[in-house]
Amino acid sequence: xxxxxxxxxxxxxxxxxxxxxxxxxxxxxxxxxxxxxxxxxxxxxxxxxxxxxxxxxxxxxxxxxxxxxxxxxxxxxxxxxxxxxxxxxxxxxxxxxxxxxxxxxxxxxxxxxxxxxxxxxxxxxxxxxxxxxxxxxxxxxxxxxxxxxxxxxxxxxxxxxxxxxxxxxxxxxxxxxxxxxxxxxxxxxxxxxxxxxxxxxxxxxxxxxxxxxxxxxxxxxxxxxxxxxxxxxxxxxxxxxxxxxxxxxxxxxxxxxxxxxxxxxxxxxxxxxxxxxxxxxxxxxxxxxxxxxxxxxxxxxxxxxxxxxxxxxxxxxxxxxxxxxxxxxxxxxxxxxx
Amino acid sequence: xxxxxxxxxxxxxxxxxxxxxxxxxxxxxxxxxxxxxxxxxxxxxxxxxxxxxxxxxxxxxxxxxxxxxxxxxxxxxxxxxxxxxxxxxxxxxxxxxxxxxxxxxxxxxxxxxxxxxxxxxxxxxxxxxxxxxxxxxxxxxxxxxxxxxxxxxxxxxxxxxxxxxxxxxxxxxxxxxxxxxxxxxxxxxxxxxxxxxxxxxxxxxxxxxxxxxxxxxxxxxxxxxxxxxxxxxxxxxxxxxxxxxxxxxxxxxxxxxxxxxxxxxxxxxxxxxxxxxxxxxxxxxxxxxxxxxxxxxxxxxxxxxxxxxxxxxxxxxxxxxxxxxxxxxxxxxxxxxxxxxxxxxxxxxxxxxxxxxxxxxxxxxxxxxxxxxxxxxxxxxxxxxxxxxxxxxxxxxxxxxxx
Numbered sequence: 230x231x232x233x234x235x236x237x238x239x240x241x242x243x244x245x246x247x248x249x250x251x252x253x254x255x256x257x258x259x260x261x262x263x264x265x266x267x268x269x270x271x272x273x274x275x276x277x278x279x280x281x282x283x284x285x286x287x288x289x290x291x292x293x294x295x296x297x298x299x300x301x302x303x304x305x306x307x308x309x310x311x312x313x314x315x316x317x318x319x320x321x322x323x324x325x326x327x328x329x330x331x332x333x334x335x336x337x338x339x340x341x342x343x344x345x346x347x348x349x350x351x352x353x354x355x356x357x358x359x360x361x362x363x364x365x366x367x368x369x370x371x372x373x374x375x376x377x378x379x380x381x382x383x384x385x386x387x388x389x390x391x392x393x394x395x396x397x398x399x400x401x402x403x404x405x406x407x408x409x410x411x412x413x414x415x416x417x418x419x420x421x422x423x424x425x426x427x428x429x430x431x432x433x434x435x436x437x438x439x440x441x442x443x444x445x446x447x448x449x450x451x452x453x454x455x456x457x458x459x460x461x462x463x464x465x466x467x468x469x470x471x472x473x474x475x476x477x478x479x480x481x482x483x484x485x486x487x488x489x490x491x492x493x494x495x496x497x498x499x500x501x502x503x504x505x506x507x508x509x510x511x512x513x514x515x516x517x518x519x520x521x522x523x524x525x526x527x528x529x530x531x532x533x534x535x536x537x538x539x540x541x542x543x544x545x546x547x548x549x550x551x552x553x554x555x556x557x558x559x560x561x562x563x564x565x566x567x
Numbered sequence: 568x569x570x571x572x573x574x575x576x577x578x579x580x581x582x583x584x585x586x587x588x589x590x591x592x593x594x595x596x597x598x599x600x601x602x603x604x605x606x607x608x609x610x611x612x613x614x615x616x617x618x619x620x621x622x623x624x625x626x627x628x629x630x631x632x633x634x635x636x637x638x639x640x641x642x643x644x645x646x647x648x649x650x651x652x653x654x655x656x657x658x659x660x661x662x663x664x665x666x667x668x669x670x671x672x673x674x675x676x677x678x679x680x681x682x683x684x685x686x687x688x689x690x691x692x693x694x695x696x697x698x699x700x701x702x703x704x705x706x707x708x709x710x711x712x713x714x715x716x717x718x719x720x721x722x723x724x725x726x727x728x729x730x731x732x733x734x735x736x737x738x739x740x741x742x743x744x745x746x747x748x749x750x751x752x753x754x755x756x757x758x759x760x761x762x763x764x765x766x767x768x769x770x771x772x773x774x775x776x777x778x779x780x781x782x783x784x785x786x787x788x789x790x791x792x793x794x795x796x797x798x799x800x801x802x803x804x805x806x807x808x809x810x811x812x813x814x815x816x817x818x819x820x821x822x823x824x825x826x827x828x829x830x831x832x833x834x835x836x837x838x839x840x841x842x843x844x845x846x847x848x849x850x851x852x853x854x855x856x857x858x859x860x861x862x863x864x865x866x867x868x869x870x871x872x873x874x875x876x877x878x879x880x881x882x883x884x885x886x887x888x889x890x891x892x893x894x895x896x897x898x899x900x901x902x903x904x905x906x907x908x909x910x911x912x913x914x915x916x917x918x919x920x921x922x923x924x925x926x927x928x929x930x931x932x933x934x935x936x937x938x939x940x941x942x943x944x945x946x947x948x949x950x951x952x953x954x955x956x957x958x959x960x961x962x963x964x965x966x967x968x969x970x
Contacts, residue, residue, distance in 0.1 A: 317936055320936075336934070340934055380927060384636075384932075398636075416724075460619065
């Protein structure tokens with residue numbers, strides 16, 4: 230018993246000590262690897278491909294970050310995390326960068342002690358139901374059994390939505406997306422609710438995607454984005470501006486293919502500053518001058534990442550919608566690079 | 568001639584280390600100092616680092632609105648209730664699974680332990696296969712496996728629909744679905760108190776009857792046939808009073824609605840899976856404890872009892888088991904504690920125990936890892952100590968009375 234106390238105390242102390250270490254950039258550089266928290270498996274967003282290489286929308290941002298900081302997009306150690314374990318993992322220093330379709334909320338940003346560094350996908354919570362139930366609106370789900378991923382904002386939104394509409398439901402809390410889908414497909418729940426992007430991603434993996442409908446109601450705002458620990462502003466700045474660089478790159482037509490050429494030949498001063506041919510933005514961030522070129526070359530600009538992993542034409546088949554560039558009527562908008 | 572030196576050697580500092588009279592004291596003082604210093608260092612380190620992270624240490628989050636729903640609540644709870652209330656719901660769910668699990672595990676364990684000693688080769692082998700199968704596989708795998716079996720093999724509620732339904736209700740009252748078990752539930756009408764009172768009175772009468780019979784047997788050796796009388800007392804008065812009052816207690820049957828069965832009672836499959844898995848797993852350990860306990864009673868006791876003319880069943884219940892209990896009860900306590908603590912694996916199947924509410928959703932939504940974990944550890948410590956003290960009291964009552 231005494232030993233147990235000792236060990237527990239040591240672990241608590243050790244965790245706390247790990248969390249306090251500032252200067253994440255130096256640590257990442259000296260380890261020569263970026264520890265990146267991702268989903269345990271969500272088609273299109275994060276998951277190993279048949280060769281065991283991590284791919285996906287969220288994964289691409291980890292790779293871009295590693296490319297910008299370490300110059301190599303493969304210097305990433307991917308740590309698969311569930312909705313419940315992700316925050317502890319980030320707070321304890323098990324990962325340096327969390328890119329795991331995580332909703333930006335005030336309490337998470339302020340009270341949990343994290344810094345959200347931007348939004349890479351504007352999402353909202355929806356419902357999927359089997360077509361044979363004949364349900365056309367989420368308001369018809371009175372008395373239904375609903376599967377939810379526990380430890381997420383969807384749990385709270387769901388409670389709010391049903392309470393606001395004065396209807397009842399039976400929640401089935403489940404830990405991971407794949408377990409939830411197993412329950413849903415076995416008919417153990419009538420509906421499954423999570424971010425609409427996740428529903429589209431999951432439906433793509435079904436045997437007969439047409440047998441399932443995603444209901445029209447979007448019951449919440451879910452701005453998903455990467456986050457880092459609070460208290461290391463330099464690291465947060467790097468994360469924020471790598472994300473902005475990818476978004477700005479799409480706006481200016483910089484792609485993985487032409488990034489190096491553009492850096493050398495472009496005459497647009499904004500592009501020259503972004504790509505490090507002019508000014509010293511990299512130095513200010515504590516990175517190499519060509520950080521943005523490497524980040525863009527890793528997986529392409531924001532548009533390329535979107536199209537390759539979750540866009541129209543992929544099995545996930547998501548339209549750009551709110552996630553189009555501001556010039557196309559979307560919300561993707563990068564502050565200026567100067 | 569030698570003189571005995573009675574001269575008391577004056578105390579020197581070196582004696583703290585060299586003199587066995589003082590050495591143990593020295594070691595203890597140093598050990599205590601080291602322990603206090605390390606603890607203080609760990610606490611101050613934690614406090615410092617928490618404040619460096621911008622986190623304070625506070626339990627005020629328990630009073631704020633929880634905001635999430637729980638599927639099995641033994642006390643009234645809505646998403647407007649507080650986190651403390653959600654924790655209470657979780658605590659009650661944990662206690663429920665602990666009580667159900669300990670009960671079933673004991674029944675299974677005693678049965679299997681006795682059967683493993685059976686002279687019937689097949690029965691003994693089946694019991695052995697059960698014990699080895701469950702004891703040697705991690706309980707988490709059993710929980711998930713049983714959950715998967717229920718999910719995949721039981722029909723969904725919509726299979727009960729239509730004229731050509733592929734599933735039907737047992738006795739028109741029980742529906743086994745892949746969401747859980749729907750069953751009739753008593754509805755209490757006016758006058759139900761009388762029925763319940765009658766039932767309690769019958770129970771008291773049965774207990775009284777058994778005591779009388781026991782005393783009679785101890786005094787005269789005569790065995791009264793009270794089994795049928797007891798069974799009659801159990802059922803007849805209650806049914807009679809219920810009929811006389813015009814049936815104040817009726818049954819509410821589950822009826823299939825748009826998505827689910829409604830009405831009646833519902834046992835969630837997560838509870839079923841967890842209950843079965845924990846009971847079967849712990850039952851296999853209890854079976855071994857029971858077997859060991861029975862084997863610990865010398866063979867001469869059985870032979871002596873047989874020589875007195877007792878039948879095998881009475882030998883077991885009157886001679887062997889009472890003595891075996893003295894060996895069985897102490898290790899049984901650990902098994903009850905194990906089962907209670909293992910119930911925190913509930914999250915694997917989405918059973919909302921205290922680990923899933925306070926240590927799961929509440930912790931996740933409020934970000935109070937340290938506070939929640941301390942509360943959880945405190946809770947499990949209290950429950951375990953409670954079980955221990957109850958079982959120790961029971962152990963004292965079956966222990967050998969030394970007069």
